[in-house]
Amino acid sequence: MLNALEVFTTVVVGVMVGVEFAVAFVINPIVNALPDDSTVQARAHGGRMLGAVMPVWYFSSLALVAVCAFVGRHHHGAGLAVASGGLLIVSVVMSVLLLVPINNLSKTWTAENRPADWKQQANRWDRYHYLRVAVLVAAFALLVAAVV
Template sequence: MLTALEVVTTVVVGVMVGVEVSVAFVMNPILNALPEDSAQRGHAHGGRMLGAVMPFWYIGSLVLAAVWAVAGWQHGTGLVVTAAGLLLLSVVMSILLLVPINNRNKTWTPETRPADWKQQLNRWERLHYVRVAVIIAAFALLAAALT
């Protein structure tokens, strides 16, 4: 049963990392290359779509890693505990730094967006790069813990 938990946790976190890497290095550059109104509408739509799913994914990943750490405690779980700590950091970063920007962004239209909308999205993107690095590190630790 522990092996199944380890594999499921690693896969769930790995897929989440893939989505977030895709957002950072594929989707955002595509959206940013569109004309202003289209770019802003695309970011708002993406914020609504992923904003509805990602809280469950991030928190679910953290819960899975925590359960793995507890269930496998006697087998040396330093890597898993560290990964869970990084996933907790990603959740805290999301709640305190990224979600407030996303909550504003997902309601904007070309008529209602603030004058500094690009600066706000650029701040979100910079913070997102840091969060991606954190979850990549967590994923790498979980993968290493499997061996």
């Protein structure tokens, strides 16, 4: 039972980290190379779509890691699972405090109503996202180390 839980948790967290990595290093560079009006439209759509999905995914991942840590508390990797969960908490706090406020603004932007500093706001979101991705990759690495 514990092995199945660990595999399921690793897949859920790993895919989430992969999506966030792809946003940072694949999707956003493509979107940022588009003409400004298209960039704004793509970022707004991405913000709405991922803004609806990612909170559930983040909290589900955190809950799964917590369950793995609890159920496997007598196994060798329990401390690493707890550390992974701690980093997932850091990523949630970063999201709520740093990224969500910018995302909530940018998901309403259009070519006609975007603020004059939209590029600076988008760049700030990207910098925070790079940091969050680093935290997520570390959390995932700790999770994998915990379950192997």
